Amino acid sequence: MMLLLRIAATHVRNRLRQTIVSTLGVALGVGFSVAMASLMEGSQRDFMETLIEAIPHVQILDEQRSPAVQPASKVYDAIEFHGLRPREDLRGIRNPIEALASLRDWVNGNLAQRLSGQAVLRYSGQDIGMTLIGVIPRRELKVSKISDDMRKGTFEDLDTISNGLVLGDKAAERLGAGPGDTVTLTSANGIAKRFKIVGTFHTGVTANDESVAYAPLKAVQILLEKPDIINSISIRLANISEANVVAARAERQLGYKAISWEEANEGLMEAFLVRNIIMYTAVGAILVVAGFGIFNIVSTIVHEKAKDIAILKSLGFPEADIQQIFVLEGLVIGVMGAIAGSMLGFGLSSYLSSIEFELTTNVEMTRLPIYFSALHYVAASLLALFSSGIAGFIPARKAARLNPVDIIRGAT
Amino acid sequence: MSSLAAQKTAGFSALLEARNLTRILPAVVPVTLVEDISFEVGEAEFVAITGPSGSGKSSLLYLLGLLDRPTRGDVLIRGTKTDELSSAELSQVRLEQIGFVFQFHFLLPEFSVLDNVMIPMQKLGKLPQRDQLDHAKTLLADLGLEEFLHRLPAQLSGGQRQRVAVARALANTPDLILADEPTGSLDSSATEQVFESLQKIVETQNTTVVAVTHDLDIASRMERRIHLVDGRIDYDRHR
Numbered sequence: 001m002m003l004l005l006r007i008a009a010t011h012v013r014n015r016l017r018q019t020i021v022s023t024l025g026v027a028l029g030v031g032f033s034v035a036m037a038s039l040m041e042g043s044q045r046d047f048m049e050t051l052i053e054a055i056p057h058v059q060i061l062d063e064q065r066s067p068a069v070q071p072a073s074k075v076y077d078a079i080e081f082h083g084l085r086p087r088e089d090l091r092g093i094r095n096p097i098e099a100l101a102s103l104r105d106w107v108n109g110n111l112a113q114r115l116s117g118q119a120v121l122r123y124s125g126q127d128i129g130m131t132l133i134g135v136i137p138r139r140e141l142k143v144s145k146i147s148d149d150m151r152k153g154t155f156e157d158l159d160t161i162s163n164g165l166v167l168g169d170k171a172a173e174r175l176g177a178g179p180g181d182t183v184t185l186t187s188a189n190g191i192a193k194r195f196k197i198v199g200t201f202h203t204g205v206t207a208n209d210e211s212v213a214y215a216p217l218k219a220v221q222i223l224l225e226k227p228d229i230i231n232s233i234s235i236r237l238a239n240i241s242e243a244n245v246v247a248a249r250a251e252r253q254l255g256y257k258a259i260s261w262e263e264a265n266e267g268l269m270e271a272f273l274v275r276n277i278i279m280y281t282a283v284g285a286i287l288v289v290a291g292f293g294i295f296n297i298v299s300t301i302v303h304e305k306a307k308d309i310a311i312l313k314s315l316g317f318p319e320a321d322i323q324q325i326f327v328l329e330g331l332v333i334g335v336m337g338a339i340a341g342s343m344l345g346f347g348l349s350s351y352l353s354s355i356e357f358e359l360t361t362n363v364e365m366t367r368l369p370i371y372f373s374a375l376h377y378v379a380a381s382l383l384a385l386f387s388s389g390i391a392g393f394i395p396a397r398k399a400a401r402l403n404p405v406d407i408i409r410g411a412t
Numbered sequence: 413m414s415s416l417a418a419q420k421t422a423g424f425s426a427l428l429e430a431r432n433l434t435r436i437l438p439a440v441v442p443v444t445l446v447e448d449i450s451f452e453v454g455e456a457e458f459v460a461i462t463g464p465s466g467s468g469k470s471s472l473l474y475l476l477g478l479l480d481r482p483t484r485g486d487v488l489i490r491g492t493k494t495d496e497l498s499s500a501e502l503s504q505v506r507l508e509q510i511g512f513v514f515q516f517h518f519l520l521p522e523f524s525v526l527d528n529v530m531i532p533m534q535k536l537g538k539l540p541q542r543d544q545l546d547h548a549k550t551l552l553a554d555l556g557l558e559e560f561l562h563r564l565p566a567q568l569s570g571g572q573r574q575r576v577a578v579a580r581a582l583a584n585t586p587d588l589i590l591a592d593e594p595t596g597s598l599d600s601s602a603t604e605q606v607f608e609s610l611q612k613i614v615e616t617q618n619t620t621v622v623a624v625t626h627d628l629d630i631a632s633r634m635e636r637r638i639h640l641v642d643g644r645i646d647y648d649r650h651r
């Protein structure tokens with residue numbers, strides 16, 4: 001084996017220019033694959049992190065996944081009932097205290113309950129429809145990052161002022177209102193209540209900034225005439241990978257629909273998958289091209305070294321050895337290319353991660369999100385080796401089958 | 413079947429036996445290279461194969477060296493039939509028991525003189541590395557090549573290259589050396605050197621040398637001569 005490798009290395013070394021070109025081909029393939037993978041994975045992780053920061057890991061809603069079984073069906077098994085309407089006022093999670101307590105028993109993370117509904121906000125003769133979210137501020141702060149988005153005032157102030165209100169900065173701008181001002185909120189049933197603005201937030205998501213407001217849970221329950229009722233529970237887990245399991249268990253336990261962040265963003269996950277498939281196809285194409293370079297050089301060597309092949313065979317090297325020599329030649333180039341390519345990839349990714357951008361649209365990004373992972377290097381190198389092995393194998397098989405007698409006769 | 417077992421069943425076996433060897437190249441008009449060739453060669457023999465150009469000398473040597481396979485007949489090495497052996501087994505027989513010297517040097521051009529001689533030893537892997545080096549140096553020194561160990565074949569004269577080829581053929585101390593016009597491309601003094609080195613091998617190492625030659629002076633100095641005409645044995649006689 002060492003001997004075969006030495007023969008292979010000698011053949012390759014004596015074709016320095018061609019070898020460098022083929023090695024560069026592989027190196028470029030590996031290098032760009034690595035850089036692309038680290039950028040792709042970096043941006044995906046960056047996006048997911050932002051997403052996971054912004055939304056609850058599991059959200060329990062006041063709905064059932066399948067329509068509720070009609071009470072009559074429970075009694076009369078064989079008869080189906082259609083068109084019966086459940087009572088309107090059953091909406092909402094009942095016995096919230098009990099439900100929360102039973103979840104706290106086993107969920108490793110923080111929980112916060114909410115009651116949200118629609119209300120009209122009025123200030124100095126202007127009306128805006130708002131989604132009003134009733135929260136227990138200190139709980140809410142443990143499951144969401146709203147405090148990071150606060151522009152004026154603090155979210156904690158909701159706790160200190162009984163009728164406090166925090167609203168999106170766009171809505172505040174439209175009304176011309178700010179902290180300290182008192183506004184009126186009116187429910188769909190005509191109940192009106194005065195709230196004092198204690199702060200504004202800016203999430204960067206326009207719909208939220210224009211029409212979402214937070215108020216203490218108790219005040220919202222009174223305004224919406226839903227005492228002791230909540231309509232969602234948000235869970236922030238210590239370990240986000242448990243989200244699906246926790247959601248399923250909570251749903252079984254409470255009977256309400258519980259969705260994990262993964263389920264909530266199913267479309268996004270699919271988009272990432274498609275993106276990754278496109279990326280790996282491009283990477284594969286690059287390495288196939290690199291493979292052609294190797295195929296070319298090994299074929300040339302086989303052609304030029306026909307006499308050496310005959311000599312080795314006459315000395316007693318079996319066909320398998322001859323084949324190995326030329327496969328090794330492909331692999332030698334592949335290994336050199338993979339090493340050079342890994343370095344190139346690391347250099348490229350490092351460079352990309354050092355560039356700073358000045359972006360002031362919805363999302364602010366100062367640097368390209370590059371994720372460094374040994375896996376990228378290993379995967380790209382293995383792919384390169386696989387491709388170079390195949391590229392060497394085809395001419396190697398031809399070499400092994402050369403008839404030494406034909407060559408020896410031809411040479412004399 | 414191992415060669416030892418063959419010897420037992422046969423009672424006595426020659427080192428090399430050609431048994432009704434016929435080689436026909438398949439083609440629209442098939443070409444007969446050699447036809448119905450039979451002879452035996454014992455240990456420490458020095459045999460010349462002669463004949464006019466195109467009489468099938470090289471073809472016969474390739475068959476004897478197991479590089480080519482006969483259409484009919486068989487080659488036996490120490491009584492072992494080789495027509496039953498796989499290509500890998502034939503390679504192993506060549507590696508252990510046969511050394512080749514061709515008309516043109518056929519050295520590996522990218523390897524030094526020393527490497528060329530050591531490569532068959534490394535492939536066989538019987539000697540420890542240290543001994544391989546010593547053995548190669550001894551072989552080359554015996555052939556007067558001790559000064560050229562680290563030269564490439566291209567940096568040697570024709571006679572020197574042929575002697576390196578002889579040293580390489582001897583690397584694994586084979587029982588049989590097959591040479592195809594080893595002096596065919598050499599001037600008379602180089603021819604003399606190569607011939608003497610082959611003769612010395614027969615005399616001192618009990619190795620059998622079968623050499624094709626068109627040099628009648630050389631042939632007349634060898635103890636046995638097999639003469640081919642049109643792919644058949646014309647005569648086979650001792651001096």
Ligand SMILES: Nc1ncnc2c1ncn2[C@@H]1O[C@H](COP(=O)(O)OP(=O)(O)O)[C@@H](O)[C@H]1O
Binds near residue numbers: 409
């Ligand atoms: N591949 C081939 N195709 C056709 N004819 C061949 C081929 N190889 C050898 N021959 C012919 O076979 C005969 C024997 O060749 P060879 O064994 O080389 O003779 P020698 O070595 O005695 O000169 C020659 O006439 C040669 O032209």
Ligand SMILES: [Mg+2]
Binds near residue numbers: 469470471
């Ligand atoms: Mg000939």
